[in-house]
Amino acid sequence: MLVNLIQVLLGLYLCYQVFLIIYRHVPVSVNYHFTRRCNKACGFCFHTATTSHIEDLPRQKAALRLLAEAGMRKINFAGGEPFLYPKVLGAMIDYCKTDLHLESVSIVTNGSLVKESFLRQHAGKLDILAVSCDSFDEPTNIAIGRGSGDQVQKLYQIAEWCRQYGVAFKLNTVVNKLNVGEDMNAHMAALRPFRWKCFQVLIVRGENDSETGTLRNGHKFTISDEEFDAFCERHRGQACLVPEPNRLMAKSYLILDEYLRFLDRTGKQPSRPILEVGVESALESVYWDEDAFVERGGLYEWTKPEGGQDGCGGGEKLDW
Numbered sequence: 001m002l003v004n005l006i007q008v009l010l011g012l013y014l015c016y017q018v019f020l021i022i023y024r025h026v027p028v029s030v031n032y033h034f035t036r037r038c039n040k041a042c043g044f045c046f047h048t049a050t051t052s053h054i055e056d057l058p059r060q061k062a063a064l065r066l067l068a069e070a071g072m073r074k075i076n077f078a079g080g081e082p083f084l085y086p087k088v089l090g091a092m093i094d095y096c097k098t099d100l101h102l103e104s105v106s107i108v109t110n111g112s113l114v115k116e117s118f119l120r121q122h123a124g125k126l127d128i129l130a131v132s133c134d135s136f137d138e139p140t141n142i143a144i145g146r147g148s149g150d151q152v153q154k155l156y157q158i159a160e161w162c163r164q165y166g167v168a169f170k171l172n173t174v175v176n177k178l179n180v181g182e183d184m185n186a187h188m189a190a191l192r193p194f195r196w197k198c199f200q201v202l203i204v205r206g207e208n209d210s211e212t213g214t215l216r217n218g219h220k221f222t223i224s225d226e227e228f229d230a231f232c233e234r235h236r237g238q239a240c241l242v243p244e245p246n247r248l249m250a251k252s253y254l255i256l257d258e259y260l261r262f263l264d265r266t267g268k269q270p271s272r273p274i275l276e277v278g279v280e281s282a283l284e285s286v287y288w289d290e291d292a293f294v295e296r297g298g299l300y301e302w303t304k305p306e307g308g309q310d311g312c313g314g315g316e317k318l319d320w
């Protein structure tokens with residue numbers, strides 16, 4: 001009875017969030033790429049180091065507060081590589097949880113610079129740590145540009161730290177020409193992420209779409225929809241698997257860039273910085289696909305799953 005009531009309440013809450021996103025254009029979930037700098041060089045990277053700009057911490061906090069006042073409930077810190085700035089990152093995480101009381105605070109990282117001391121210090125304020133890993137074969141990681149020979153070992157270490165300090169461990173994999181034939185089932189069973197997002201490698205205009213005009217050329221890594229489906233089919237026994245084909249990924253992320261502007265993925269200019277024009281006006285000037293955000297399950301990826309990290313092989317529970 002109690003379980004049913006909780007499910008009904010969660011369902012109503014979910015409907016309310018969908019209403020806010022689609023009909024009132026509230027920035028419920030924001031991806032803040034506060035730096036474009038990275039210590040890796042993935043060949044398909046679609047948020048490339050075109051600038052090394054980073055805002056100072058007081059401005060970043062002011063922007064985060066504006067977003068929270070506009071309805072943000074979830075923040076994801078991304079890059080570039082966020083752990084190039086561990087002090088700034090830690091300060092923002094603490095601020096988002098302690099001062100802004102956001103429901104979900106997460107980071108996406110390539111993992112190479114994650115330290116146990118950071119997790120020990122900030123675990124109470126961090127809900128989800130997502131680590132990008134595209135292969136369990138180190139030569140493949142090196143060929144992709146993300147590896148240096150120890151990425152898999154570091155990944156297992158981070159998964160262990162997450163369990164130890166109570167942070168939900170998530171895995172992101174970009175399915176591309178070099179890993180599309182790989183069988184990752186054994187590693188998923190061992191790592192047990194609460195969510196395993198598999199993205200079809202994506203071409204973004206101005207970021208990775210040419211040989212000469214952009215820092216990266218992702219075309220040599222692209223795969224067909226059928227190849228992507230075959231990869232997902234091979235891993236469909238993993239309960240934590242969340243496939244994200246190009247159709248859902250391309251425009252469904254609301255991205256705030258290193259200048260505190262919303263990005264427009266249809267090729268238009270970014271918005272003005274939100275500290276200059278406010279969140280509402282900045283949002284009005286860009287396009288993001290709220291329907292696709294809901295369709296790809298963006299609302300389900302929220303706070304730490306209760307009862308530990310059961311993800312792959314761990315049942316059907318949603319990730320609230």
Ligand code: SF4
Pocket residue numbers: 038039040041042044045046047048079080081110132146
């Ligand atoms: S680790 Fe991420 S941000 Fe860095 S180059 Fe690779 S895809 Fe780009």
